[in-house]
Amino acid sequence: MSLLADLGAIQPIHFALIIPAVAAGILVLIPGYRLGSQINIVSSFLTLLNALAIFHTRPEPNYYLFVDDFNIYLVVLTDFISFTTSAFSASYLAHEKETGRLTRGYARFYHAMFQCMILSMNLALLSNSLGLMWVAVEAATMTTVIMVGIYRTEAAIRASWKYFMLTSLAISLALFGITLIYFTASVTIGSGPAALAWTVLRDNANLLDPAVLNVAFVFAFVGFGTKVGLVPCHAWLPDAHSEGPTPISAVLSGLLLNVGLYALLRFKMIIVGNGLALEPGPLMVGVGLVSLLFGSLMLYRRWDIKRLFSYSSIEHMGLITFAFGMGGPLANLAGLLHMVMHSLTKSAIFFVVGHVAQVKGTQDMAKIRGLTTSHPVIGWLLVVGVISICGLPPSGLFMSEFLLITTTFSREPILAVILVLGLLIALGNLIPRLHALAFGVPEGNLEPLKTAIWPLVLHLGLVLGAGLYLPEPLFAWFQHVAAMLG
Amino acid sequence: MLMTDPKLKLEICYLLSGSMAIVSFALLYQSRMAATINTFAVHALLLGLVVALQADIQAEHNLYLTAAIAVLFKAIAIPLALHFIIRKFDLHRTIEMVVSPGLTMTAGLGLVVVAVMVMRPVTVHSDALVTADLIFAMVVLLLGILMMITRRNAITQVVGFMSLENGLILAMAGVHGMPLVVEISVALTVLVACIVFGMFFFRIRERFSSLDIRHLESDGRVSQ
Numbered sequence: 103m104s105l106l107a108d109l110g111a112i113q114p115i116h117f118a119l120i121i122p123a124v125a126a127g128i129l130v131l132i133p134g135y136r137l138g139s140q141i142n143i144v145s146s147f148l149t150l151l152n153a154l155a156i157f158h159t160r161p162e163p164n165y166y167l168f169v170d171d172f173n174i175y176l177v178v179l180t181d182f183i184s185f186t187t188s189a190f191s192a193s194y195l196a197h198e199k200e201t202g203r204l205t206r207g208y209a210r211f212y213h214a215m216f217q218c219m220i221l222s223m224n225l226a227l228l229s230n231s232l233g234l235m236w237v238a239v240e241a242a243t244m245t246t247v248i249m250v251g252i253y254r255t256e257a258a259i260r261a262s263w264k265y266f267m268l269t270s271l272a273i274s275l276a277l278f279g280i281t282l283i284y285f286t287a288s289v290t291i292g293s294g295p296a297a298l299a300w301t302v303l304r305d306n307a308n309l310l311d312p313a314v315l316n317v318a319f320v321f322a323f324v325g326f327g328t329k330v331g332l333v334p335c336h337a338w339l340p341d342a343h344s345e346g347p348t349p350i351s352a353v354l355s356g357l358l359l360n361v362g363l364y365a366l367l368r369f370k371m372i373i374v375g376n377g378l379a380l381e382p383g384p385l386m387v388g389v390g391l392v393s394l395l396f397g398s399l400m401l402y403r404r405w406d407i408k409r410l411f412s413y414s415s416i417e418h419m420g421l422i423t424f425a426f427g428m429g430g431p432l433a434n435l436a437g438l439l440h441m442v443m444h445s446l447t448k449s450a451i452f453f454v455v456g457h458v459a460q461v462k463g464t465q466d467m468a469k470i471r472g473l474t475t476s477h478p479v480i481g482w483l484l485v486v487g488v489i490s491i492c493g494l495p496p497s498g499l500f501m502s503e504f505l506l507i508t509t510t511f512s513r514e515p516i517l518a519v520i521l522v523l524g525l526l527i528a529l530g531n532l533i534p535r536l537h538a539l540a541f542g543v544p545e546g547n548l549e550p551l552k553t554a555i556w557p558l559v560l561h562l563g564l565v566l567g568a569g570l571y572l573p574e575p576l577f578a579w580f581q582h583v584a585a586m587l588g
Numbered sequence: 589m590l591m592t593d594p595k596l597k598l599e600i601c602y603l604l605s606g607s608m609a610i611v612s613f614a615l616l617y618q619s620r621m622a623a624t625i626n627t628f629a630v631h632a633l634l635l636g637l638v639v640a641l642q643a644d645i646q647a648e649h650n651l652y653l654t655a656a657i658a659v660l661f662k663a664i665a666i667p668l669a670l671h672f673i674i675r676k677f678d679l680h681r682t683i684e685m686v687v688s689p690g691l692t693m694t695a696g697l698g699l700v701v702v703a704v705m706v707m708r709p710v711t712v713h714s715d716a717l718v719t720a721d722l723i724f725a726m727v728v729l730l731l732g733i734l735m736m737i738t739r740r741n742a743i744t745q746v747v748g749f750m751s752l753e754n755g756l757i758l759a760m761a762g763v764h765g766m767p768l769v770v771e772i773s774v775a776l777t778v779l780v781a782c783i784v785f786g787m788f789f790f791r792i793r794e795r796f797s798s799l800d801i802r803h804l805e806s807d808g809r810v811s812q
Contacts, residue, residue: 107796231767231768233766233767233768233771233772234771236772237768237771237772237775240776240779244778244779244782248782248786258782263742266783267745268747269738270749270779271733271736271752273751274729274749274752274753274756275729277756277760277772278725278726278729278755278759280755281756281760281763281766284766285718285722285763286715288716288763288764288765288766289713293764293765293766294765294767295767295768298766298767298768311710311713313709317706317707317710350715361646378645389687442703523752539642563771
């Protein structure tokens with residue numbers, strides 16, 4: 103096929119896809135789950151190292167794959183969190199296996215699917231062709247649908263069915279949007295792979311027909327917006343988070359939502375580059391604010407601990423969409439920082455929540471109390487995580503939210519009031535829950551927990567470290583990407 | 589190809605893609621499971637013919653592959669698998685609809701108007717074949733969504749989703765020389781195949797669920 107011929111010689115960028123693909127193949131063949139989880143960790147680590155290598159040696163962009171300052175930062179983030187999640191899922195699966203919730207065959211299946219998921223997310227981020235990106239997003243959806251339903255309880259199957267129906271319907275709409283973009287580009291740029299390559303489309307955006315772009319953007323916005331979990335297309339998100347294995351909740355919130363948003367921003371850059379098409383800003387600001395308010399209000403009286411934090415993800419994705427909708431160097435910078443900080447913090451919280459739910463044998467928050475007394479390490483890490491996700495100093499989320507609020511106040515004071523209101527509601531809903539979970543007389547199972555703590559400490563350490571001190575080169579990097587987004 | 593008159597090819601292409609929109613309407617009022625699946629097979633067969641004809645008109649040989657995938661999998665393999673599932677699990681019931689067929693058809697007509705009104709202005713500069721193709725594709729897409737919304741049963745929802753996909757492939761085949769069409773249609777087919785397989789699989793589990801529960805209890809853990 104033409105695709106393989108055009109990819110050219112093997113480069114580090116290809117290893118971002120080859121390593122997970124090979125690992126998935128090996129993991130299918132290996133029956134032992136212990137060896138499987140080790141291979142999973144090693145392969146994820148190699149993928150992370152490879153991402154750092156791509157960071158240093160940029161390949162020449164072709165019509166199918168490319169690297170720029172924006173996607174490489176998400177690739178590194180994705181591969182980093184995949185690596186820590188693979189370590190977490192090793193101890194998580196060991197426990198699930200002991201209790202008999204997952205059989206050996208399913209553990210094997212889980213590991214292979216995990217690598218397929220990394221493969222499809224890397225491909226989605228690195229692809230230059232909109233068509234290839236669509237295939238990758240679809241593959242990522244498919245693998246996560248399967249993972250969400252892996253427990254095969256009735257609730258899990260219902261959740262994964264809902265997830266499949268909503269998101270595959272949505273990305274079908276996105277595909278129609280992509281077809282329309284190709285339709286207008288093929289007239290002016292000429293038919294062939296160039297008319298679907300994002301770099302070519304961005305550079306020639308002013309040649310495209312604005313009327314077609316408007317329709318295409320609406321389709322893409324609904325399509326990828328659903329993957330981001332924006333209200334009113336968020337209905338799949340809480341179910342998928344609460345019924346699947348917890349490492350998958352961490353990856354869904356931390357990474358997959360980002361991939362959806364990344365795709366959306368790529369479309370936004372084409373539309374903005376055209377100049378005559380509709381302004382995507384107000385649409386994103388509006389939907390972002392509604393998601394923020396909705397997510398924070400829905401935090402009230404949630405009793406399932408995973409469901410609680412999935413609504414918090416809707417809230418934060420709304421906040422990030424709002425930031426990119428506002429645009430301009432400062433708001434974009436806040437959005438980019440918030441993407442990283444939210445991913446790190448939310449996946450760390452899901453790691454804690456996974457351990458808690460395993461040791462207590464329930465996700466019902468009414469039955470979980472006094473964690474700091476019964477399990478001091480994960481109890482206090484939960485406190486740090488929830489304080490960070492609320493955006494209290496010194497976490498990195500405080501920095502990005504502060505940046506966003508100040509720039510919004512100077513430009514659109516009324517929107518800033520709504521923004522602050524949403525954040526305060528979330529704070530007011532989360533802190534009492536945290537208090538009940540972490541303090542008081544312990545309830546339930548008091549046995550100590552065998553678990554890998556280092557992924558948690560690493561994530562939260564990075565978030566707190568970034569809040570206190572962000573190195574100058576890194577900050578300059580973020581500023582540069584923010585300027586690129588326009 | 590026997591037909592050498594290019595005008596005739598265009599006319600047949602219009603006819604076939606228009607028929608797809610009509611079969612989409614037919615899908616909306618089917619009240620029996622088996623009939624729905626058969627109607628869908630016709631839908632996929634028409635898609636295969638349109639795409640093959642487009643391949644001939646545009647001289648794009650990749651599209652023949654897409655047409656073959658549409659016919660082999662969507663018109664033959666998947667309908668057979670779905671028939672097998674409904675026979676195996678005795679699902680010959682009538683289909684539960686959320687709203688009455690009359691109302692659904694009226695809504696469908698409204699969607700046709702929407703599709704024409706959205707797509708006409710954006711395709712004014714392109715040739716008639718592309719315009720017609722994109723309009724029919726959007727009609728099929730919207731009617732597929734409508735079918736998914738108005739059905740409660742999982743199998744009919746999947747059929748709705750597949751008819752929507754047919755609309756997407758119709759659109760991609762119509763715009764000249766879109767790259768990756770084959771890859772995308774393979775991805776869509778894999779997606780559907782996974783779901784059909786998954787339905788079969790989970791149905792089996794439901795049948796023998798007593799075994800599963802005993803298995804859970806023997807481990808001393810309460811099922812969720």
